[in-house]
Amino acid sequence: MSFRLFDGVCGTALFLAALEQTTGGAGFRDLAISALKMPSEATGLPEYQHLVFDHTIGAGIGISSLVYALTRAGDWLGELRLIESAERAAQHITQERIAADRHYDLLSGAAGCLLALLALHKIRPHDWLLEKALQCGEHLLESRSVSDSGLRSWKTVQGKLLSGFSHGAAGIAYALSLLSQKTGEKRFFDAALEAIEYENGLYSEQSGNWLDLLSPLKGTGFSVRNSWCHGAPGIGLGRLASPALSDHNVFRVDIDRAVRATSSESLTELDHPCCGNLGRAELLLEAGRRLGDKFRERQARKLTSKVLRRARKQGHFALGPETGLYMPSFHQGMAGIGYQLLRLARPDHLSSILLWD
Numbered sequence: 001m002s003f004r005l006f007d008g009v010c011g012t013a014l015f016l017a018a019l020e021q022t023t024g025g026a027g028f029r030d031l032a033i034s035a036l037k038m039p040s041e042a043t044g045l046p047e048y049q050h051l052v053f054d055h056t057i058g059a060g061i062g063i064s065s066l067v068y069a070l071t072r073a074g075d076w077l078g079e080l081r082l083i084e085s086a087e088r089a090a091q092h093i094t095q096e097r098i099a100a101d102r103h104y105d106l107l108s109g110a111a112g113c114l115l116a117l118l119a120l121h122k123i124r125p126h127d128w129l130l131e132k133a134l135q136c137g138e139h140l141l142e143s144r145s146v147s148d149s150g151l152r153s154w155k156t157v158q159g160k161l162l163s164g165f166s167h168g169a170a171g172i173a174y175a176l177s178l179l180s181q182k183t184g185e186k187r188f189f190d191a192a193l194e195a196i197e198y199e200n201g202l203y204s205e206q207s208g209n210w211l212d213l214l215s216p217l218k219g220t221g222f223s224v225r226n227s228w229c230h231g232a233p234g235i236g237l238g239r240l241a242s243p244a245l246s247d248h249n250v251f252r253v254d255i256d257r258a259v260r261a262t263s264s265e266s267l268t269e270l271d272h273p274c275c276g277n278l279g280r281a282e283l284l285l286e287a288g289r290r291l292g293d294k295f296r297e298r299q300a301r302k303l304t305s306k307v308l309r310r311a312r313k314q315g316h317f318a319l320g321p322e323t324g325l326y327m328p329s330f331h332q333g334m335a336g337i338g339y340q341l342l343r344l345a346r347p348d349h350l351s352s353i354l355l356w357d
Helices: 009-023 029-035 037-042 063-077 080-091 095-100 110-123 127-142 169-183 186-200 232-241 249-263 277-291 294-314 334-345
Strands: 209-216 222-224
Touching (some): 009 029, 009 037, 029 037, 037 063, 063 080, 063 110, 080 110, 095 127, 110 127, 127 169, 127 186, 169 232, 186 249, 209 232, 232 249, 232 277, 249 294, 277 294, 277 334
Antiparallel strands (some): 209 222
8 A cells, every 4th residue: 555545554544543542442553553654754764755755745645645644643642753753744845846736636736735734733833834834825826727707716637627525626615714714814715715606606406416527428518426525525515614604605505505415315336435425424424513403413324324234235335346345545445434434423532534624
């Protein structure tokens, strides 16, 4: 496995650290720390750095995914050395690397980097961490593209101005809204609102969801997806977690749309958090908790119960098109499924990794 959060050892170790913290000592502490040994050493030893630092700066598959994973695991396990490794990794995120970013999104780009830096800043409030987060924000403001509607957003995958959380406007807007809240800089929130307005131009009343520009239909038009990475669950999650919710009615409308789309479907063919049912359950859980809606929390648990019953019947969780496919990774594997089950069991004890909270 790589070192990354999305599909690497950091994501698997993060689940093990959460399991240890949530249960009060289930016996996975040493394994979690051992799994993080090489990623941690990569922040300080030149012979390991090519495994991480030659890639992107994002919080899913880039260097800042190490920043986030080491921060969160260090906090849960009470391991200061992991948090110090997170700081060393963050020091490699230079202004030059931020300026060279052309991904912009949460998984690979500056928006995700911004979130990881803010997560570390909560625990280690150094001015230089906030300065790097501000550099990410400035880079995002300077890198917007004008859409056909005249509204600005970001060209990410395939040079498209996408909707959605992982690669699209929703995720970048969420990151900028958090930066605005932290710094008091209104221009970041204004940019987030403009991107959301652009994204809502891709909302399909007929489908009750946002169009996915990466999924063209035969002939004309685009299809929709109902997952954390693309579609209503991720978009709703970003709107829910963005500050100043009560001041903008558009957020409430979008959340209602997203929750309806997410809760109206039966089980999809995948279970993992990225593209599957447990990413949908995360939106319903957060909607219930943040809006005081117990019905939505019950929906999250009901959906997850269906996932568990199907897995017991089939003998495995659905991770891909191949029967019995096994992956230990987070976003598209067993670590993510395990973590989301922990979230449902102890939502007050664990933050939302799908929000880089």
